[in-house]
Amino acid sequence: MDSQKLENLLNLALNASMQEREKSLDLDVGYDAETNVWELIVKYNGDLARLNNPIIGVEELIAGYAIVTIPQSLIQSLVELEEIEYVEMPKRLFFHLQQGKEASCILPVTVREPYLTGRDTLVAVIDSGIDYERMDFRRADGSSRIAYLWDQALQPDESRGFYPPEGFLTGVEFNNMQINEALAESSPEERFRMLPSIDTSGHGTSVAAIAAGNGLSSDGRYVGVAPESELIIVKLGVPQQLSFPRTTELMRALTYVVQKSVELAKPISINLSFGNTYGAHDGTSLIERFMDNVSEIGRSVICVGSGNEGAAGGHTAGIVSGETRVELAVAPYERALNVQLWKEYADIFRITLISPGGEQQIVETARTGTIRLRMEQTEVLIYIGEPSPYSINQEIYFDFLPQQTYINSGVWTFMLQPVKIVTGNFYFYLPSSVVLNSATRFYSPTPEITFTIPSTSQKVITVGAYSSIYDAYADFSGRGILLENSLEAGVASGWVKPDIVAPGVDISISNGMGGTQFVTGTSFATPFVTGSAALMMEWGIVRGNDPYLYGEKVKAYLRRGARPLRGEAIYPNPRVGYGALCLSQSLPL
Incomplete structure (x- = not known):
């Protein structure tokens, strides 16, 4: 159909x-x-x-x-x-895996006046779960700071008192009382029986520790940014073994946490450290538009990592004026691969697909619908799309499927020839680098517009990464595009992404066993901003200095207070946006 x-x-x-x-x-x-x-x-x-x-x-x-x-x-x-x-x-979501408080100017407002801690604010971490037993997430009396934990991967069980949140059909919700009852048990087996939620990857626990952990460093300072905030944790459901969470789980989670914020009458800062590469990257998909709507509910801030695709070679772009060749290197042993081509609907290209062995097939783009091609030992499933009611862009989607075990490796070439050209802009995207061989990449990649979705949503705070050691942009961090270049580049939406950057290289965090571990990626830059947003809302809303300090106003304050980085002469720019997170300069103290 x-x-x-x-x-x-x-x-x-x-x-x-x-x-x-x-x-x-x-x-x-x-x-x-x-x-x-x-x-x-x-x-x-x-x-x-x-x-x-x-x-x-x-x-x-x-x-x-x-x-x-x-x-x-x-x-x-x-x-x-x-x-x-x-x-x-739905689309699959991939975590952005690849000393920050001082670099982000957080200490000046936490270790002296106004002594911000995140008290009476909420920090929501939507991720892989949390190690709820860790002392980083407890109060001085040993009780949990987690107000609610919704594990979407667990199965409801009425006989055990395991129910999904009201209004939802999946997973199991645990409240603060249930979490404390489990913590009171001396036996690990009994704790697990009462609350069988585990963060198997540790990703969500690490993110939560940066945003809101209250562990102490060797000098007696809190390691987390907002150590007295309450936590709402959603462990995203994984529908199949060895799979990834989906955008549907994310939409449920966002609805849940903002509803809890309204119910508890507290401002909430929400952390999302994952994304995918599927889409026009223009803010027009349902998940992007949904997030813009969510951001207007209650007093909330949503912080999203820009992704780690900046140097992955999974994107290329250009302008078709004459015959244009786009070459894609496909590594051996790729079981599947897809390629998105996005362009303005007003432009008409003739597309010839050339296989590694030199076989050529013309892709008929005059009519929309499904096309099947057989090229060497690879089936190419193609869909010629139309613009949606929300976007002027047209998608041509190529799905490379093996006839046996692997698709043909080598150089696949997309030859674009102009038929009718207005702008001529084109954008190619591969799947997330997490699921591809590192040698599968475009020969002439374009690092701009490599942020992942949903960091492309207009009203979220999009966070990139920099190295606090070198005080310079981290090249893996997803890049955006300048406002003044947006029309020239064929991007209809005119907002700057990323908004700011935060430390995301070799971040030292507790491993929960008395030692430390180092983590890298925009996954771990984002919670610095999430925690900082909670501190700003504490100062503004909780302490009565500015009851309207949430949403886009927090973003505006963070942009204004951002500090310059080495090697960046113009702001905002596609690499670091308005600059590096600097909380003390972002508050009008």
Whole structure:
């Protein structure tokens, strides 16, 4: 089936065979092959309650968004409903893995007047979970500072008192009383029986320790930025073994934490240290627009890492004026690969795909829909898309699938020839470098516009990384684009990304066993800003200095107080935005 109410990738997935979906990196995300059921993101108007039945599940979120679980055979009927405006499939999310308080000017406002600690604020960490037993997340009396912990990966069990949060269908929610009851048990086995939530990767625990840990360094100072804030933790659900969380889990989590903030009547700073590369990077996808809506609920700030794709070679861009060749090196043993080509719909290119062995196939772009090509030992599944109601951009999506075990390695060439050119701008993206061989990359990569989604949402604070040792930009950090260059570069949205950068190279944190470990990546730059936002809201809202210090106002203050970095002459710029986090200069003390 093909419908303009469905995003291009979902149209292609529904047109693909079961075998093609299984081989693809993206076409099976949100699909359960055993039940033939999809989990979909829906933008709607009116009321979807009438759809809720034993066959179709509806979780209404906020601002006209919902997650619908529906058999594939009923999707056609779903999109025919007048209430349904647009539907997308979920996308996988990848954590951004690759001494900061002093460099970020946090100590001047925490160790002396006004002695900010994050008291009566909330810090939400939506990640891989938390080691709730760690002393970093407890008060002096040993009780937990975690107000709520929602583990989306656990199964509800009424006999054990395990229930999902009100209004949600998945996972198990634990409140502060339940967490303290588990901590009171002397036996690790009994604690686990009462609260079986584990951070198996340690990623979420590390992020939480930077943003809000209250462990002490050797000189007696707190290691975390907002050590007296309360925590709301969401462990993102992982739908399948060896898989990654999805954007649907993120949308549930964001709805949950902002609702808790309103319920508790406390300002909240939310940390997201993950993303993906799928999309036009212009803020127009449902997840990006959803996050802009979430940011307007209550008194909140959302901080998102810009990703680690800056030097990964997974993006290239240019202008088609004559024949243009884009070469992609595919390493041996790649089981699957996809390539997104984004361009303005007004431009028309003739595309010729050339395989490593020299075989050439013309990709007919005059009509939208699915195309299948067989080139050497690789099947190429192509979808020629149309603009969505929210974007002027057109996507041409290439999914490379092996006929046997691996796709053909070597140089794949996309030859672009102008037919009708207005701007001629084009943008190619590969999947996240986390799932590819490091040698799979474009021969002439473009480092600009390499931030990951959802850091592209307009109203979030997008955080890049720099090295506090060299006081210089870290080249892995996802880059954005300058406001004054946005039209020239063909980007319709005119905002600067990233907003600021924070320390993200060799950050020393506790390992929970009396030692330290070093972590690198925008994952760990982001919580410096998250914790700083909590301190700013404590100063403004909790202490009554500025009851409107949340949302875009926090971003504006952080931009204004940012300090310059070595090697950066013009601000804002695509690498570091307005500069490096400097909290003491961002507060109007």
